[in-house]
Amino acid sequence: MYLQKLEIQGFKSFANKTVLEFTAKGRNQKSVTAIVGPNGSGKSNIADAVRWVLGEQSLKLLRGKKSEDVIFSGSPKKPRMGFAEVSLYLNNEDGSAPIDFREVVLTRRVYRSGESEYLINKSKVRLSDVLLLLAQSNFGQKTYSIIGQGMVDAMLLATPLERKEFFDEATGVEQYQMKRDQALNKLKAGEENLRQAETLFAEIEPRVKSLTRQMKRLAERSQVEAELKSLQKKYYSHLWKELTGKMKNEETRVAPLAAKKKKLEEEISEAEGKLKVMEKEQPTSDVFRKLQTEYEKLFEEKNRLRERDMTVKNKIALFEHVGLSRPMAMPASEVEMAIEDLFQRYESFVQKLVKAKEVGDLANLKKEAEGLRREFADFFAKLKREPAKHEAAKIDPSLPKELEKIAGEIEKINRDLTEVQVKIENFNREQEIERRSFFELQRILQLKQHELYLLTSEINSIQVENAGAVARREDLEREIKQELGDLGNLGESAGFESDWRDKIFKLKHQLELIGGIDPETEKEYKESSERYEFLKSQITDLRGAIDSLMKVIGELDGIIKKQFDTAFGKINDEFGKYFKILFGGGKAQLTLKKEIKVEEEEAAEGEVAEVAPAEEKKKKGEEFVAGIEVEATPPGKRLKNIGMLSGGERALTSIALLSAIIANNPAPFVVLDEVDAALDESNSVRFANVFDELTGKTQFILITHNRATMQKASILYGVTMESDGVSRLLSLNLEQAEKAVNPA
Incomplete structure (x- = not known):
């Protein structure tokens, strides 16, 4: 490269x-x-x-x-x-x-x-x-890859610990040191995570145990609830089917009764229609009233004629009694008026007499009868004593004719009465027939209405029973929904047992004895258990990771030590070689400054804190490299402390050290x-x-x-x-x- x-x-x-x-x-x-x-x-x-x-x-x-x-x-x-x-x-x-x-x-x-x-x-x-x-x-950044102004002296004047950092890079162990530092950081983080996980685990473990006990009760409760629900399904299914069957039977009973009721209502409606028609035909009673009126008029006329006939006859008899055929002193007109007055008084007395008979009071009329008799006697005596100087009083010749006429009229009226009586009797016979038909129809209508009433009562009774069954089924439906959640959860009701209700009661009582469990308990148990298992798994993983990291760190320590020691020995040899070349003699060497860990887990003071991103763990009594010392003695001198070298000597010593590093591990x-x-x-x-x-x-x-x-x-x-x-x-x-x- x-x-x-x-x-x-x-x-x-x-x-x-x-x-x-x-x-x-x-x-x-x-x-x-x-x-x-x-x-x-x-x-x-x-x-x-x-x-x-x-x-x-x-x-x-x-x-x-x-x-x-x-x-x-x-x-x-x-x-x-x-x-x-x-x-x-x-x-x-x-x-x-x-x-x-x-x-x-x-x-x-x-x-x-x-x-x-x-x-x-x-x-x-x-x-x-x-x-x-x-x-x-x-x-590398800190050693020989880039040597800037003033860094030549810095290599020599640095502290042993700072100088060791240069040599970590110079010996080629920096990449392992970086991996080691990363592993240490992970180890520190892992141990901190383990501590937190163990703390959380210790906090949650008692709660999980408590929740586990509750969940056992919940499992027992769930078993009882499952048995209860299974029994309720069969029990409620039986009740549901029983009520449903009863309602269907009642509907079956109502159907023919409803048809019969409908037929009765039609028959009653037909009968009522006939009665209305017969009532509308009642104008025939007007005929009866007319005949009755005519009959009454004829009868009244007959009575009037009879009274008139009686009056005429009485007059004739009176005249004959007093001998009115001889002459009278009084005028005839006065005599007639007097007679007429007496007759009126007589008729009035007769009417009083009739009424007195009806009420049983005749004693009061004796005096009046006696007085009336004396008046008649006196009147008739007076007529006899009257002198003959008066014109003769004679019987009115028209009276007999009038009697004949009255008799003829009475006979005619009797014929008319007979004719009307026949009509009335015929009408009455017809009316009787119609009346009997009307009453028979009314009787039949009343019977049918009574039958309809009984039938309606029976239907209403069935409907009331059916309404009660519907209400009971609605109550049962609410109870089923409350107990089972849905009608669709009903099971088969085959093999009904009479003690199902008692068993349900016992199971519910058993649930009461188990006691209620907070609905959030299961959720909390699930969350806590998951957290518990997660922490448990995490603790196991963290412990495994820590063991693995410690193993990796141990392996890296071995690699670093081996490579560092090998490279350090070569650099030390090369340093002495190049020192002699540059100085034309003399002696120079590198020595490791080693220390022993006094307290476990204690970080080095001062500059040691800058060794690595993570604090190294060093066991008590363990020896470690705390730094590197440089010893240089130019030819002809006995100096060991490099601080006593001149500027040029320090520069040559640094160049010798740099050359030794490059010769051993060239960048x-x-x-x-x-x-x-x-x-x-x-x-x-x-x-x-x-x-x-x-x-x-x-x-x-x-x-x-x-x-x-x-x-x-x-x-x-x-x-x-x-x-x-x-x-x-x-x-x-x-x-x-x-x-x-x-x-x-």
Whole structure:
């Protein structure tokens, strides 16, 4: 794997899109690119761009205060940019990166709003994805992949713990360390989750046990309810069918009665119609009334004639009695008037006498009769004593004729009366026949009405019974719906048993003894049981996961220790070798600073807290590497404390250490930003020779002012900055130029 191309746009002073291309390293081909330029031209921004695209988060190393500071801020002649973007093109034909692409493009982009993006081959990813890929590809941020200004001394002046971080990367265990850190984070999260799950489990377990007991009661209740419901289905089905059958029987009984009632009503209607017709024919009674009236008139006329006849006869008898045939002193007219008056008084007396007989009161009429008799006697005596000087009173000759006439009229009236009497008798006979027919029809009508009444009463009685059955069935339907929920739930009623009702009562009583259970209990039990089983399963899974993670961590610890120890030994040897080359002698070595864990689960104080994202668990009494010490003794000196070395000596020592790391575990490419700035000319030559030896192992991008270093480069980029504040590149392929000048 090697770096093919670097694209920069909007990053710091590189406002315009700038592309740097690099050559591939090979067996007989070096890949050294030197970037030169005056101070302030922006050449170190190229190293910052590489560091930034590789995921660097330290604003201090990026020489900024906030993330937006990496975006071109503008100049009087150039407006500021809205975003910064850097893309790193890596050739992955050898498969160094565990990704199925021949070319890997890492891109990082940031906007002035603060939003940022990471992309691998144009697909958005997380920072952790980028860091893991780089670690698996043997890249690093903290050691030799990118060495910036001032970082040469920092490697030596760092604390043992910080120095160990460099060596984790340098020994190639960083990818395992990252996996270990991830496993530790998962372990910590898993243990926290386990603690919470166990706490919740302890809280819910008593409730689940209580609910389980209730559910047993509920199961018992459900069994009784099922038996009750089954029995109720048969019992209610029997009652339902019994009532339904009874209603059908009553309907069957009503049908012929209703037909008979209808026929009776028709017959009664017909009889009533006939009676109405007969009543309308009653004008024949007018004939009877006329005959009766005529008869009464004739009878009255007959009586009148009889009275008249009687009067005439009385007069004649009176005249004959008093001898009215001789002359009288009184005038005849006066005599007649007197006689007439006496007769009227006599008739009045007779009427009183008749009434007195009816009421039984005759005593009061004796005096009146006696007085009337004396008046008659006196009148008749007076008539006898009357002198003969008066004209003779004679019987009216018309009286006998009148009697004859009256007798004739009476005879005629008698004939008429007889005729009318015959008509009346005939009419009465006809009327009697019709009356009898009318009364017979009335009698028949009354019988039929009575029969209709009885029939209606019977129908009403049946209908009342049927209504009662309907009401009972409606009540039964409500009861069935209340007990069974729906009529469709009725079962077969075959084999009815008389004790079903008692059994139902006993089952209900049994349910009462079991007691009511909150309807929410089953729901709560289900939820709690699910929660209980989930927590139980989760605890089992978490314990299994924790065991697996601890096993993975143990395996990773073994790999890390083995690889670290092996690589550390080689780097230590190479460090001594390159130290002697650069110093022309002397001695240098690396030593591991080991400590023993005093308290279990206790985090290291101070800087140890920054070892990993997750706090490592170290058992009490366990030995662990707490840091790395660097010992360097230049030739002719007895110094061990590197803090006592001069600046040049520290630079050479750092270069020796860097060379040892590269020789043991070369990164795909290394960026060195003015690491040779503190070297004098002779030391620069030594550095160039060592550097030239390492070019076969990795690809170098050098930012330098040193001529000896420039001479080892195959490509030279010059960086300038014009008045608009924008950095620009000039490139020169030195190998091609040399071939052009000195052709073979």
